Amino acid sequence: MQVREAGAEERAGILALHRVAFAAAEGEEAGEIIAALVDSLLDDPTAQPLLSLVAETENALVGHILFTPVTVDGVAGGYILAPLAVSPTAQRGxxxxxxxxxxxxxxxxxxxxxxxxxxxxxxxxxxxxxxxxAIRPPHDIPYPEAWMALALVEGALNEFSGTLQCADALNAREHW
Ligand SMILES: CC(C)(COP(=O)(O)OP(=O)(O)OC[C@H]1O[C@@H](n2cnc3c(N)ncnc32)[C@H](O)[C@@H]1OP(=O)(O)O)[C@@H](O)C(=O)NCCC(=O)NCCS
Structure with missing residues (x-):
């Protein structure tokens, strides 16, 4: 299995992967919503520069992850991981x-x-x-314990507090 940056020509395969993984986990509607979110984020100027990685085995696309930039009370620097999907037949590996x-x-x-x-x-x-x-989500969320952070630079989370703003496509209420 290899992890590498996604190519622009792989978009259809990436969208299909999210559709099937989220449909299997949360139902068909979720699959459509997340595939549409990824499609929008890839074109969203406010989501740049994004990091889009695929996992592949023997020429098959088995996973995809997207990271897009955020601001906290207007201060840039951080990123958000959303979404992540692994092909249902390749999960738990x-x-x-x-x-x-x-x-x-x-x-x-x-x-x-x-x-x-x-x-x-x-x-x-x-x-x-x-x-x-101390970073608040852009919308109220029903499960605060699901809203998590990871510092990549030691002490970085002491320097950011306030409300998070993410790319327009991800900011929509339905994603929170
Ligand atoms: C969540 C997902 C990305 C995990 O991918 P994966 O390749 O199976 O994950 P890994 O192999 O790295 O980790 C698997 C381990 O995590 C656990 N795990 C997987 N999904 C989990 C979940 N939703 N909650 C808690 N634990 C989970 C498994 O129990 C497994 O542990 P085990 O093998 O020791 O039992 C994949 O299940 C998926 O695509 N799900 C549908 C889409 C989704 O929910 N994405 C995440 C949105 S936040």
Whole structure:
């Protein structure tokens, strides 16, 4: 399995992957919503510069992860991880974790101070995400424990507090 930056020509395969992974996990509507979100983010000028990574095995696309920039009370620097999908037939083999770690490593090399995620605490805490931060989500969320951060630069989370603003496509209420 190899993790690498996604090419522009891979968009259809990436969208199909999110559609099937989220449909299997949360139902068909979720699959459509997330595929549309990825499609919008890839074109969204407010989501640049984004980091889009794929995992592939033997020429098959088995995973995709997207990181897009955010601001906190207008201060830029951080990123948000959203979304992540692994092909249902390839899950529980470490591909999700490998995509997260490859993305975090690239962002760390770019001196990105922190990354946020809204997701399952049981899953993302394995990669170091935690609720110990002072960054508010752009909308009220029903499960505050799902709103997590990871510092890539030591102490970075002490320097950011306030309300997060993300790319326009991701800011829509339905994604929170
Ligand atoms: C969540 C997802 C990306 C994980 O991908 P993956 O390649 O299976 O993940 P990994 O192999 O790195 O990790 C698997 C481990 O995480 C656990 N895990 C997987 N999904 C989990 C979840 N939603 N919550 C808690 N634990 C989870 C599994 O139990 C497994 O642990 P185990 O093998 O020790 O039992 C994948 O299941 C997926 O695409 N789901 C549908 C889309 C989705 O929900 N994306 C995340 C949105 S925040």
């Amino acid at each position: 470490g591909i999700g974790k490998a995509l997260i770690h490859a993305g975090l490593e690239r962002l760390r090399q770019q001196a990105v101070p922190f990354v946020m995620v809204l997701g399952d605490p049981a899953y993302y805490s394995r990669s170091g995400f935690a609720t110990s931060h």
